[in-house]
Amino acid sequence: MSDPSLASFEYLEKLPGTTFNKLYEQPSTALAIFRRMLPHLAKTFVMTLLYMSKPLPLADLDEWVEPNSQRERGDALSTLSRLHIVAITAPSRDNPQHVSLLPNFRKSLRYALTGGGNHHSFGVPSQDSDPDVTIEALDEYATSQWEGILHYLVHSVGGGRASGKLSESVTTLLTSGDLVRRPGSGPGAHGITKSGFSFLLQEVNAQVWTLLLLFIENSELLGMNSVEVLSFLFMLGSLELGQAYTTTTLTESQLHTLNQLVDFGLVYIPESTPTLFFPTRLSTTLTSDATALRSVGAGFDAAIASRGGESQGFIIIETNYRMYAYTSSPLQIAVLALFTKLYIRYPNLVAGKITQKSIGEAIRHGITADQVIAYLNTHAHPQLHKTPAALAGGPVLPPTVVDQIKLWQLETERMETIPGFLFKDFQDFKEYNDCSKYADEIGVLQWKSDGKRTFFVTRHEQLRDFIKSRKAREAAK
Amino acid sequence: MPRAIRGVLVKVDPSIKAIIVNIDAENHAFIIEDLDEDHLVIKENMVSVLKGRIDEILAAVLTVSNPNGAESDSDY
Numbered sequence: 149m150s151d152p153s154l155a156s157f158e159y160l161e162k163l164p165g166t167t168f169n170k171l172y173e174q175p176s177t178a179l180a181i182f183r184r185m186l187p188h189l190a191k192t193f194v195m196t197l198l199y200m201s202k203p204l205p206l207a208d209l210d211e212w213v214e215p216n217s218q219r220e221r222g223d224a225l226s227t228l229s230r231l232h233i234v235a236i237t238a239p240s241r242d243n244p245q246h247v248s249l250l251p252n253f254r255k256s257l258r259y260a261l262t263g264g265g266n267h268h269s270f271g272v273p274s275q276d277s278d279p280d281v282t283i284e285a286l287d288e289y290a291t292s293q294w295e296g297i298l299h300y301l302v303h304s305v306g307g308g309r310a311s312g313k314l315s316e317s318v319t320t321l322l323t324s325g326d327l328v329r330r331p332g333s334g335p336g337a338h339g340i341t342k343s344g345f346s347f348l349l350q351e352v353n354a355q356v357w358t359l360l361l362l363f364i365e366n367s368e369l370l371g372m373n374s375v376e377v378l379s380f381l382f383m384l385g386s387l388e389l390g391q392a393y394t395t396t397t398l399t400e401s402q403l404h405t406l407n408q409l410v411d412f413g414l415v416y417i418p419e420s421t422p423t424l425f426f427p428t429r430l431s432t433t434l435t436s437d438a439t440a441l442r443s444v445g446a447g448f449d450a451a452i453a454s455r456g457g458e459s460q461g462f463i464i465i466e467t468n469y470r471m472y473a474y475t476s477s478p479l480q481i482a483v484l485a486l487f488t489k490l491y492i493r494y495p496n497l498v499a500g501k502i503t504q505k506s507i508g509e510a511i512r513h514g515i516t517a518d519q520v521i522a523y524l525n526t527h528a529h530p531q532l533h534k535t536p537a538a539l540a541g542g543p544v545l546p547p548t549v550v551d552q553i554k555l556w557q558l559e560t561e562r563m564e565t566i567p568g569f570l571f572k573d574f575q576d577f578k579e580y581n582d583c584s585k586y587a588d589e590i591g592v593l594q595w596k597s598d599g600k601r602t603f604f605v606t607r608h609e610q611l612r613d614f615i616k617s618r619k620a621r622e623a624a625k
Numbered sequence: 626m627p628r629a630i631r632g633v634l635v636k637v638d639p640s641i642k643a644i645i646v647n648i649d650a651e652n653h654a655f656i657i658e659d660l661d662e663d664h665l666v667i668k669e670n671m672v673s674v675l676k677g678r679i680d681e682i683l684a685a686v687l688t689v690s691n692p693n694g695a696e697s698d699s700d701y
Contacts, residue, residue, distance in 0.1 A: 562641050
């Protein structure tokens with residue numbers, strides 16, 4: 149998937165239908181899933197179906213879709229049914245297929261949009277507030293907690309020198325999520341792991357989700373109710389920054405979660421008033437869309453700039469692969485050291501070179517060339533933006549370097565693997581042709597051979613239904 | 626009725642595919658279906674094993690492949 153934070157939602161798709169049913173009892177969850185996870189066409193479907201009293205014949209739904217957009221339609225419907233939002237009746241001879249929203253989701257989304265019900269699902273704002281807690285203070289708190297976690301990861305590269313201020317539960321979580329290995333936990337096992345490396349290069353929002361999913365998986369082991377934890381997280385996403393909320397309406401699992409989130413910097417609990425909690429920018433943007441994501445970054449830049457830190461761009465890349473980075477932050481230097489060979493370090497500058505070896509090393513650690521390039525791009529020095537090519541709307545980084553990094557990756561990554569299902573042994577060419585065409589329309593086809601009457605798809609559920617309904621139609625003739 | 630088989634589609638260069646076919650020839654533990662000259666379907670649980678084997682073989686075959694010559698460590 150193109151958006152790294154969307155990848156985190158693959159976890160959700162693996163949950164069983166009963167879990168979804170319980171999740172959708174909370175209006176905030178229904179709204180968050182609707183806002184964050186659905187393609188535009190699927191949103192339109194949901195909105196149209198929302199106030200319909202009877203199931204809609206699938207054929208009527210098809211009339212809203214332009215004939216040449218069948219792929220988008222299939223994609224939207226498959227996402228909706230995988231997330232257990234719509235139910236499509238099984239096809240039979242005398243009853244055409246019908247589509248309808250599942251009752252729990254419909255009820256919750258109606259509540260979420262129009263208000264009503266007594267569910268506390270959007271948090272209970274508290275009348276009392278704490279004058280000391282300003283938005284700036286919350287930003288600073290979130291930044292320092294989050295950077296603490298990143299520092300811990302980065303320092304484990306340099307030999308396990310932990311910063312010390314991180315709580316035990318967070319380090320345990322990072323270890324169990326295989327982002328770092330504790331020294332001595334196995335032969336050669338020491339410091340940061342592959343997944344830890346790619347974690348470091350992700351966007352903040354994606355990082356937060358990665359950590360939260362780890363936490364959810366862990367909480368299941370501790371006997372906590374993952375549904376309650378999940379719906380609590382979705383609730384956090386709908387809270388307002390700078391507003392105080394009360395903890396008295398929360399369940400025990402949710403209180404435990406809250407304490408953990410304090411360590412991550414997602415919420416802040418003032419010491420004087422332990423029954424109040426304040427969501428920080430990290431949590432209020434959990435379920436917002438891409439534009440709000442950028443404002444997380446903007447929020448952090450503001451926080452860093454106000455503390456007198458460096459401004460955004462600090463890296464200069466020359467066409468001869470030399471790299472100069474104007475920074476003194478150990479975090480940034482450590483990240484750069486993941487994929488460059490550093491030679492010199494001055495008080496405010498590190499200089500190094502991007503080599504085949506250093507990129508190869510990074511790729512072996514699970515970092516992709518695209519991640520490296522994206523990192524360099526977002527942190528490019530303003531001077532690079534002033535080159536004639538960049539001013540004309542061209543690339544900011546020297547194209548030779550970008551191409552070379554990609555070529556180096558191709559040299560090490562010789563295999564592309566796609567998990568899925570191979571379909572073969574069709575009765576006749578017509579059956580093969582219909583099925584492979586359908587697979588292409590719904591966007592799951594990866595490879596096909598007309599000669600062998602064989603094709604490969606990434607998902608088989610819809611195709612299985614298609615084959616069955618096709619069989620039924622054939623039999624009817 | 627068509628059959629569906631779970632597996633992993635692998636896209637590779639013909640040269641690498643030859644190596645995979647060679648590895649598989651030992652005990653047929655990897656390949657489910659040989660599709661065409663650059664596509665294969667292999668067993669899901671064997672992907673990482675296979676990647677490791679290929680890296681080993683390539684490391685043995687391609688001893689020196691550094692077009693930049695010796696890493697120019699001395700130019701600072």
